[in-house]
Amino acid sequence: MSQYDLVIVGGGPAGLAAAVSAKDNGIEKILIIERDNELGGILNQCIHNGFGLHTFKEELTGPEYAGRFIEQVKERNIEYKLNTMVMDISADKVVTAMNRVDGMFQIEAKAIILAMGCRERSRGALNIPGYRPAGIYSAGTAQRLVNIEGYMPGHKVVILGSGDIGLIMARRMTLEGAEVQVVAELMPYSGGLKRNIVQCLDDFDIPLKLSHTVIDIEGKERVTGITIAEVGPDRKPIPGTEEHYDCDTLLLSCGLLPENELSKTAGVTLSNITSGPIVNDALETNIEGVFACGNVLHVHDLVDFVSEEASNAGKNAAKYIKEGKSKNSKNVQIHAVDGVRYTVPCTIRPDEMDDKVTIRFRVGQVFTDCSVATYFGDELINKRAKKIMAPGEMEQVILLKSKLAEYPDLKDITIKIEEA
């Protein structure tokens, strides 16, 4: 069995940034395992621009952003295996993987970083009634077909879900000559960024119908039409509001799910809200030496934040490899209540945390003129006014080690939304 200091599962933005950071923090024997035929992950198909404003202070396309990190990995001679699928991760950090060249093989790792990303919610998971013809794609599949493989998946299109990929694909299909008739969104607000609604829908006069969903798919061989209807506050279709569209393609952009099958085989505890691992401030899971970052941990809006988080995971994994198990220091629990759906991390170690730890979270609904309040125990520590917060945009609170040091008996931190 071969041995590595660090095995990183996934060669997308999270895996690449984690590898670079671990190497820069003194770890020599690193292996990135990637199942696709190139590094870069989903960024390779995100050919639109808008990436990198935080990281590189310029606007890049997805492949360019990935390219910068791939270059850093290659400059550092970090090893990677492409076309390789990890089959299993054990609790004692043995990684079982396979590919066409090596067959099945096992690697013993001192530390592992989970960076597998996420996948799209499928039609099956959405329970859309109707026939099951060809012509129903997840928005990401259509994106890959158009941008990398050079196929057009259809000509007359309806899109369900207004997540960013759906919006981006509405524009992309339009520019490639398709007619995108409507984007239907179940919720009363869009899950996508405002900028994408304006530049992908408004620019091309594509209507966005909020509080609408698909209630029927027609067509035996190929999609021939779909029916959408308005939904009430209970998100159930309202009879009499049905509208029919003739179309040959339905794209689904209805949310992303962290891909944690491997985490489960290792015995990593998952959050039932994010579907990602529960981690402490070092981004370490309940299994010592197993870290998680990027969309496998929780779904991000901006890749810049993925890189930042992953770089942190790489640094912490390096520390673990060099110094071994962290002292049995105390954990302070972070509670997400009153409009805050979850936080990442969920716990923080006041004695061992970095000087500054970013707590990222999402809100459960749209809030206007509210504040984000942070409590240490019952004491209000910080209150920050926000004009608007929406579930589609990740928020953050920064905790300082120096501040926590003033509260030696602290057991609980609470983050909540309050009136301004």
Next chain:
Amino acid sequence: MEERHLTCIGCPMGCQLTVTMENGKVTNVTGNTCKRGDIYARKEVTNPTRIVTSSVRVKGGKIAMVSCKTKEDIPKGKIFDICNALESVEVDAPVEIGDILLRNVCDTGVDIVATKAVGCK
């Protein structure tokens, strides 16, 4: 006097902006709650520009398409012309990031450059 209605893209607020224009000049912006809205509205009604991103076929490459973009902003009205012009473009592998794939697309003075490296098959 002419009125234009826009949604601001500066932040998730998405303020509904109303721009008043006279003889092609902006006389007033309302509906914005911060300065960014004002700046966005003035640019958007007088000189709206976009970066166009697409992909073109690559001959003998590891993958079928290479992604590309306009090197600089182009006038919003030229988006479709540029996409049509790119339809017939085919380049030879290998391609490096930043390689010029098409010069002066649609007489905009802007080149189309590759945004991805594609090696030979």
